Amino acid sequence: MHHHVHLMLHTYRSAELLAEADRSRALASPPGLRGRMGWALVEIGLRLAQGRPVPAARAA
DSSP states (O other): OOHHHHHHHHHHHHHHHHHHHHHHHHHSOOOOHHHHHHHHHHHHHHHHHHOOOOOOOOOO
16 A cells, blocks of 8 residues: 555544544533542553663662
8 A cells, every 4th residue: 555545544544533532522421520530540550650760770
């Protein structure tokens, strides 16, 4: 498949997914306490998953 066609298909699919996400958000109820807590836990989990860089061992 030619790269321009491949890019065009990705662009089209991306637009479809964004439109679907917008429709889903419009139908969803506003986030309550449970939703806010859930997203806070997701954010904390993502930060923990990244981890901290391990310092290099010093030569003795």
